[in-house]
Amino acid sequence: xxxxxxxxxxxxxxxxxxxxxxxxxxxxxxxxxxxxxxxxxxxxxxxxxxxxxxxxxxxxxxxxxxxxxxxxxxxxxxxxxxxxxxxxxxxxxxxxxxxxxxxxxxxxxxxxxxxxxxxxxxxxxxxxxxxxxxxxxxxxxxxxxxxxxxxxxxxxxxxxxxxxxxxxxxxxxxxxxxxxxxxxxxxxxxxxxxxxxxxxxxxxxxxxxxxxxxxxxxxxxxxxxxxxxxxxxxxxxxxxxx
Amino acid sequence: xxxxxxxxxxxxxxxxxxxxxxxxxxxxxxxxxxxxxxxxxxxxxxxxxxxxxxxxxxxxxxxxxxxxxxxxxxxxxxxxxxxxxxxxxxxxxxxxxxxxxxxxxxxxxxxxxxxxxxxxxxxxxxxxxxxxxxxxxxxxxxxxxxxxxxxxxxxxxxxxxxxxxxxxxxxxxxxxxxxxxxxxxxxxxxxxxxxxxxxxxxxxxxxxxxxxxxxxxxxxxxxxxxxxxxxxxxxxxxxxxxxxxxxxxxxxxxxxxxxxxxxxxxxxxxxxxxxxxxxxxxxxxxxxxxxxxxxxxxxxxxxxxxxxxxxxxxxxxxxxxxxxxxxxxxxxxxxxxxxxxxxxxxxxxxxxxxxxxxxxxxxxxxxxxxxxxxxxxxxxxxxxxxxxxxxxxxxxxxxxxxxxxxxxxxxxxxxxxxxxxxxxxxxxxxxxxxxxxxxxxxxxxxxxxxxxxxxxxxxxxxxxxxxxxxxxxxxxxxxxxxxxxxxxxxxxxxxxxxxxxxxxxxxxxxxxxxxxxxxxxxxxxxxxxxxxxxxxxxxxxxxxxxxxxxxxxxxxxxxxxxxxxxxxxxxxxxxxxxxxxxxxxxxxxxxxxxxxxxxxxxxxx
Numbered sequence: 089x090x091x092x093x094x095x096x097x098x099x100x101x102x103x104x105x106x107x108x109x110x111x112x113x114x115x116x117x118x119x120x121x122x123x124x125x126x127x128x129x130x131x132x133x134x135x136x137x138x139x140x141x142x143x144x145x146x147x148x149x150x151x152x153x154x155x156x157x158x159x160x161x162x163x164x165x166x167x168x169x170x171x172x173x174x175x176x177x178x179x180x181x182x183x184x185x186x187x188x189x190x191x192x193x194x195x196x197x198x199x200x201x202x203x204x205x206x207x208x209x210x211x212x213x214x215x216x217x218x219x220x221x222x223x224x225x226x227x228x229x230x231x232x233x234x235x236x237x238x239x240x241x242x243x244x245x246x247x248x249x250x251x252x253x254x255x256x257x258x259x260x261x262x263x264x265x266x267x268x269x270x271x272x273x274x275x276x277x278x279x280x281x282x283x284x285x286x287x288x289x290x291x292x293x294x295x296x297x298x299x300x301x302x303x304x305x306x307x308x309x310x311x312x313x314x315x316x317x318x319x320x321x322x323x324x325x326x327x328x329x330x
Numbered sequence: 331x332x333x334x335x336x337x338x339x340x341x342x343x344x345x346x347x348x349x350x351x352x353x354x355x356x357x358x359x360x361x362x363x364x365x366x367x368x369x370x371x372x373x374x375x376x377x378x379x380x381x382x383x384x385x386x387x388x389x390x391x392x393x394x395x396x397x398x399x400x401x402x403x404x405x406x407x408x409x410x411x412x413x414x415x416x417x418x419x420x421x422x423x424x425x426x427x428x429x430x431x432x433x434x435x436x437x438x439x440x441x442x443x444x445x446x447x448x449x450x451x452x453x454x455x456x457x458x459x460x461x462x463x464x465x466x467x468x469x470x471x472x473x474x475x476x477x478x479x480x481x482x483x484x485x486x487x488x489x490x491x492x493x494x495x496x497x498x499x500x501x502x503x504x505x506x507x508x509x510x511x512x513x514x515x516x517x518x519x520x521x522x523x524x525x526x527x528x529x530x531x532x533x534x535x536x537x538x539x540x541x542x543x544x545x546x547x548x549x550x551x552x553x554x555x556x557x558x559x560x561x562x563x564x565x566x567x568x569x570x571x572x573x574x575x576x577x578x579x580x581x582x583x584x585x586x587x588x589x590x591x592x593x594x595x596x597x598x599x600x601x602x603x604x605x606x607x608x609x610x611x612x613x614x615x616x617x618x619x620x621x622x623x624x625x626x627x628x629x630x631x632x633x634x635x636x637x638x639x640x641x642x643x644x645x646x647x648x649x650x651x652x653x654x655x656x657x658x659x660x661x662x663x664x665x666x667x668x669x670x671x672x673x674x675x676x677x678x679x680x681x682x683x684x685x686x687x688x689x690x691x692x693x694x695x696x697x698x699x700x701x702x703x704x705x706x707x708x709x710x711x712x713x714x715x716x717x718x719x720x721x722x723x724x725x726x727x728x729x730x731x732x733x734x735x736x737x738x739x740x741x742x743x744x745x746x747x748x749x750x751x752x753x754x755x756x757x758x759x760x761x762x763x764x765x766x767x768x769x770x771x772x773x774x775x776x777x778x779x780x781x782x783x784x785x786x787x788x789x790x791x792x793x794x795x796x797x798x799x800x801x802x803x804x805x806x807x808x809x810x811x812x813x814x815x816x817x818x819x820x821x822x823x824x825x826x827x828x829x830x831x832x833x834x835x836x837x838x839x840x841x842x843x844x845x846x847x848x849x850x851x852x853x854x855x856x857x858x859x860x861x862x863x864x865x866x867x868x869x870x871x872x873x874x875x876x877x878x879x880x881x882x883x884x885x886x887x888x889x890x891x892x893x894x895x896x897x898x899x900x901x902x903x904x905x906x907x908x909x910x911x912x913x914x915x916x917x918x919x920x921x922x923x924x925x926x927x928x929x930x931x932x933x934x935x
Contacts (some may be wrong), residue, residue, distance in 0.1 A: 107468035122710035159748040227645025249698035253386035259690035312841040322769025
């Protein structure tokens with residue numbers, strides 16, 4: 089008589105992709121802070137990806153991101169950031185006649201038309217946060233980001249801001265994280281530009297708030313100490329090893 | 331932009347802080363410094379450092395210049411900029427005529443200098459230009475370049491004697507007209523291209539094009555070593571049309587970089603003074619009066635801002651005196667009216683359009699380290715987005731059913747939606763997940779021994795692009811077949827109130843990179859007494875298999891029969907440094923067999 093003593097490997101739970109682990113962890117942290125999850129399209133029109141975000145046509149600011157345009161579809165791009173979800177969310181919000189405060193988090197795939205290397209891919213995940221209210225300040229931005237990274241990577245992390253420029257925020261900053269004794273550039277953020285609020289039908293004299301959009305691959309790489317981000321998209325199960 | 335440390339020093343009486351200190355100050359108050367290099371090209375005593383500073387479009391109006399950076403340093407380190415004196419000469423009257431025929435030219439200042447001595451530039455000028463990667467041409471051209479990198483205003487010089495008269499016109503080009511640029515490129519012109527042309531009407535050279543406005547000069551009136559008389563052009567052109575033309579004709583010059591970002595027409599005057607002084611100093615000559623055509627003077631913006639506004643937006647409690655100090659450092663004229671500041675924005679600061687911009691000035695000057703970390707106090711009702719919940723649910727369901735998640739590229743060789751000008755050869759967006767998953771299945775089946783999986787079960791959740799729409803799909807394999815459905819169909823049975831309960835993650839997990847060399851896998855099957863749990867055997871295998879064993883031996887099959895249990899172990903060998911040979915693994919396996927045979931309770935199958 090044969091009797092299987094060893095557990096059948098095929099009934100063991102499968103493995104989750106490390107990026108999904110990072111995404112789910114991140115989203116959970118923001119949900120606990122009262123953020124609402126939103127999603128948006130990857131193939132986007134220029135209004136939501138650029139115009140509404142105060143990135144004017146025929147202006148050098150558009151060159152800041154290497155954009156994929158779509159053949160035969162004028163006015164369509166692969167989104168260069170998840171900031172399009174900000175616009176879509178706020179437009180809908182204002183259309184329904186609702187009033188701030190609100191806070192939204194959105195994770196999604198973005199695209200940049202640039203050469204790939206160990207730290208850059210043509211496709212990548214961004215986590216976009218947006219919080220608008222009557223007195224949501226830049227100190228709140230620092231508080232929320234600091235809280236997020238401490239939850240994600242442990243209490244022994246430090247955050248610092250440096251001046252930068254994005255057409256959709258003012259002031260704009262880049263932020264670095266001190267983790268295991270090293271400062272690492274994490275992403276961009278700032279106070280939502282009044283024009284962006286107005287473009288979505290939100291009164292910028294009354295409401296203000298912040299937005300941020302760091303990439304998630306960077307977070308995954310430092311969390312799990314990975315040498316190269318490219319294998320993440322090779323469909324290789326050796327990558328999903330946890 | 332490349333900025334020379336010794337060039338910056340010219341702006342200050344006081345000795346500047348060390349280059350590293352300057353760099354740090356700029357990084358935390360102004361711009362990203364991409365590199366700082368020591369230059370010893372000119373010998374130890376003339377040592378210089380070069381910063382490569384990333385000037386983004388908001389400050390390209392006023393900071394693509396040494397002067398701009400010097401002003402930042404003055405603010406950051408509280409250093410006073412030296413007063414500058416101009417007009418070291420007495421100008422003569424002029425016959426120069428300038429006519430602007432199109433409103434894309436906002437200002438045109440011209441000046442004739444006669445009897446110049448065109449020659450080599452002095453060493454100090456050559457060195458300054460060389461430090462920032464510019465070639466020296468002759469003293470007149472170098473002077474124009476120097477002033478552009480110094481003040482941010484493009485300047486062009488024409489050989490007056492190559493014009494038919496002392497008249498310049500700024501007009502639109504005509505289809506059929508051509509120009510050969512200074513670097514010998516032939517450009518076909520048309521009505522959308524603004525040009526600088528010879529203003530004479532009744533000579534063979536009548537109306538000939540001398541330069542493409544704001545972009546590049548032509549060979550027609552090129553300044554060379556035989557040049558005696560020149561016209562200096564200091565002008566201002568429309569940003570958008572300059573940018574469009576430059577893109578269209580494929581010429582990107584340092585002048586274009588400045589014009590396309592928009593610079594103030596008010597800058598022309600200072601630049602004209604500076605270039606005239608420098609040309610007079612380098613090549614002497616008889617200087618004539620400036621002709622300045624400036625149809626619509628730029629207005630100076632006035633912005634009101636309250637201390638409350640600043641503190642509310644930043645979440646700070648800065649006092650009036652501290653904020654006042656910021657305006658003083660920035661050299662902003664202001665008036666106070668109760669708690670309101672009325673700021674006169676300097677012309678060059680085109681980026682400042684409202685109180686939100688002034689707020690940024692306050693915090694970057696005072697330092698972002700002055701911001702505290704404050705969690706917002708508002709409480710909101712969390713709502714979970716349906717799409718996200720579905721993806722979460724689908725992923726968990728598949729994982730619980732033994733499927734592992736993979737991700738593949740959105741770009742492929744074929745599809746319905748094509749991207750333009752891709753940096754990669756994969757120009758299409760995927761219209762299914764199945765193709766990528768099939769590849770993934772093939773790869774993972776080859777690697778199965780490394781993965782401790784008897785059967786490869788994988789899935790992907792992702793967006794596919796169809797003509798006119800995008801859709802999120804779920805794909806997974808059933809043996810060799812790939813099943814692909816839309817996320818909505820996959821989630822038919824999902825409850826209406828999804829939870830986002832996370833799986834338990836080990837936060838201390840560390841990723842283990844894999845070897846790029848092929849692995850070799852070998853199986854060993856052994857009969858052991860029924861009570862034997864196989865641990866001893868596993869220990870022996872691990873010891874004897876040497877450190878070429880890439881992972882612990884694992885049981886892939888076992889069964890019990892007639893009081894004996896059969897264990898089938900898989901051993902996977904791989905090196906991080908080289909390709910292993912069958913021979914060396916055979917030797918290891920022979921040793922293992924020998925050891926197993928020495929144990930009387932065990933029997934090799």
